[in-house]
C-alpha cells in the first residue's frame with residue numbers, strides 16, 4: 001500500500017503526454033501480478049491527464065481506462081472504474097462498466113463500479129437497476145447526473161408564482177441594512193411582517209415573479225421558508241428535513257421555476273457527506289421529481305439556526321442577477337451590490353444633481369444613485385486606471401438617461417483640480433472607500449481625514465457625504481454635521497455607514 005502511494009507520487013509528477021506515451025505502453029506489456037503492482041499508474045493518469053488541456057490526450061486516456069474494464073485483475077478494473085468518471089464519458093464507458101458489474105463477484109469492486117455508474121450512467125444504468133442487475137447504484141444520483149448533463153442551472157425568473165405557493169418570503173441582507181430592505185418594499189408585492197438581524201420576513205400580497213422581486217435592489221437573496229425543525233440534534237431531524245424538502249409547496253416551486261429537472265443543493269453546515277446523502281435519499285423517496293445535486297443546482301436548501309430551532313428555506317439561484325445587468329466586470333475590491341444600492345438610497349429625496357465617488361472602483365454607487373433619478377452629472381475618480389475604465393464601461397452599459405458620466409484616474413485629493421469640481425459644486429459625495437483590508441492603504445487615518453476635508457470643500461451647503469467609515473474618526477473643525485450613523489456588517493467585520501451634511 002505504501003509503495004503504491006510512493007509510486008503514485010512519482011508518476012503524478014510526470015507530464016500527461018509522457019504518462020501516455022511511455023508509462024501506459026509499458027504497463028500494457030506487463031502481465032497479472034506485475035500489472036497489479038503498478039495500478040498507481042491508473043490513478044496518476046486519472047489525476048494528471050484529466051487536468052491537462054489537450055483533448056486528444058484526454059480521449060486517449062479515457063479509451064485506455066475503458067479497455068481496462070475488461071482486465072482479468074480485479075484491482076486493475078477497480079482502479080480504472082474510479083478514474084474513468086474524471087473524463088467526459090458516454091454510452092461506451094457506461095456499457096463497459098455495466099459489463100464489468102455483470103461479472104463481478106467482489107463486493108469492493110461492485111461498490112466502486114456502482115459509484116462510477118452514479119457519475120457517468122444514463123438510461124442503460126437505469127434499465128440495469130430496474131432489471132435487478134445491481135442494487136448498489138443510487139437511481140437518484142444517476143438521474144441527477146443525467147439532469148446535470150442537460151444543463152439549465154438557473155431558476156426561471158419570469159414565471160408568476162401562484163399566491164398560495166409563495167405566501168411568505170425571507171429577504172436576506174447584510175446585518176445593519178434591514179431597514180433599507182424594509183423601506184424599499186413599499187409598492188412591491190411584499191409587506192413587512194418582521195425584521196430580524198440580516199433578514200426581513202415579508203408577507204406576499206399578490207402573485208409575483210422572481211424578476212419582479214429583483215426590482216428591489218437592497219436585499220441580497222430571497223428565499224421561501226419551508227418550516228422549522230425544533231430539535232435539529234434529534235435523530236428524527238433527518239426525516240423532518242427530508243419531509244420539508246419534499247413538501248408539496250417546495251416541490252411545486254422547484255418544478256414551476258426550473259427549466260428541466262429541478263435540482264437542489266443542501267447547505268447544512270457541519271454535516272458529513274454521509275448525512276447529506278441520507279437526507280437526499282429520503283427526500284428522493286418522498287418526491288422523486290426533485291434531485292439533490294451538490295455540483296450544479298438552481299436551488300439551495302438552507303438550514304439556518306434560529307432561537308426556535310433550525311429554519312429550513314428554499315432559495316432560488318438567480319443567475320445572472322438581473323439587477324446587475326450593467327456590470328461588465330468587477331474590480332477585486334468591488335462593493336457588495338446591495339450595499340451600493342443602500343448607500344444610494346440614503347440620499348433619496350435630496351439634491352443629487354452633481355454626484356462624485358472619490359473611490360469609484362467599478363462604479364456601482366454612481367450607477368445605483370443615477371438610476372434613482374435627479375442626477376445630471378456623475379463623476380468617478382479612482383487611483384487605479386483599470387478600475388476607472390471599468391467604471392466607465394459599467395456606467396455606459398447602465399445607460400441612465402440624461403446623466404453624463406466623467407471618469408478620471410487620479411488620487412481623490414487631486415480631483416477638484418483635475419476634474420473641475422469647484423468649491424461648493426457637488427450635491428452628493430457617495431462612496432465605499434478603501435477600508436484597509438482588501439485594498440492596502442499606507443495611511444488610512446490620513447486618507448479619511450483628507451476625505452472629510454475635500455468633501456467639505458466641494459460640497460454645496462446642504463449637500464451630503466454618504467460613505468462607509470471603518471475608523472472611529474470624525475471631521476474636526478469642518479463644516480460637516482453628522483446626520484446618521486449605523487453599524488453595518490461588511491462581510492465578517494463591522495463598519496459604520498455615515499451621513500454628514502455640509503452646513
Ligand SMILES: C[S@@+](CC[C@H](N)C(=O)[O-])C[C@H]1O[C@@H](n2cnc3c(N)ncnc32)[C@H](O)[C@@H]1O
Pocket residue numbers: 331333334335340358359360361362363364365381382383384387410411412413431432433434435439441
Ligand atoms: C472598496 S473599492 C471601491 C469599490 C467600488 N465602490 C465598486 O463598486 O467597485 C476602493 C477603491 O479605492 C481606490 N483607491 C484607493 N486609494 C485611493 C486614492 N488615494 N484615491 C483614489 N482612489 C483610491 C482603489 O483603487 C479601489 O478601487
